[in-house]
Amino acid sequence: MALEELLQSVGTARNRYIHCVQQLTEEQAHWKPDPETWSAVENTEHLYWAEHGGIWGMWKILQAKRDGKPPVYAGELIHRGLSIEEIIARTWQPKEKVPPIAAPRMGGSVAFWLAALESLQQPLTQLSQELADEDFEAIIHPHPISGPLDIGQRFEFLRFHIDRHRNQVTNLQTMLAV
Known part of the structure; x- marks a missing residue:
């Protein structure tokens, strides 16, 4: 898939997520069925931190490449040519532990976190414009759980991850409706 298409798929996923969460009141957005389940606000804050870190990392890798620095990852590209769904199926446990840097930790209003998430587009x-003349499949930015992902797979991951959390929020909405 071309980088422009990948960018659009992330934007579409982001818009679907935002629309889904905007249907909730502030009280509903903070509701949790149990202490281990994230609220819609926590899901949104997590998405912000995770995506912020991923975008920052891709920029960092691109700049290092342009500066002629050695690649951050020089190992075997074990996921070459695989879709993000295949990679996740091979590398993730049913319930993964979030890296601390991407964990929800600040709380606050759902409107703030939705605006912050939207701002990442x-x-x-x-970044996609900066990558226009690059072989983005040759630029590797490892994911903390899945390992070495090329930039295309990283964009796919952003879409996948947003959709995954939209499904979690949809499940919360279903529980609220009962």
């Missing part, structure tokens, strides 16, 4: 768009 701009740096991602700029």
Whole structure:
């Protein structure tokens, strides 16, 4: 898939997620069925931190490549040519533990976190423009759980991850409706 298509798929997933969460009141957005399940606010904050870190990392890798620095990852590209769904199926446990840097930790209003999440489309768009003349499959930015992913797979991951958490919020909405 071309990088422009990948960028659009992330934007579409982001818009679906935001629309889903905007249907909740502030009280509903903070509701949790149990202490181990994240609320919609926690899901949204997590998405922000995880995506922010992923975009920052891709920019960092691109700049290192342009500066002629050695690659961050020089090992075997074990996921070459695989879709993100195949990679996740091979590398994730049913319930993964979130890396601390991507964990929800601040709380606050759902409106704030939705605005913060929405704001990430701009740096991602700029990154895709910067990558226009690059072989993005040759630029590797490892994921903390899945390992070495090329930039295309990283964009796929963003879409996958947003959709995964939208499904979690949809499940919360279903529980609220009962």
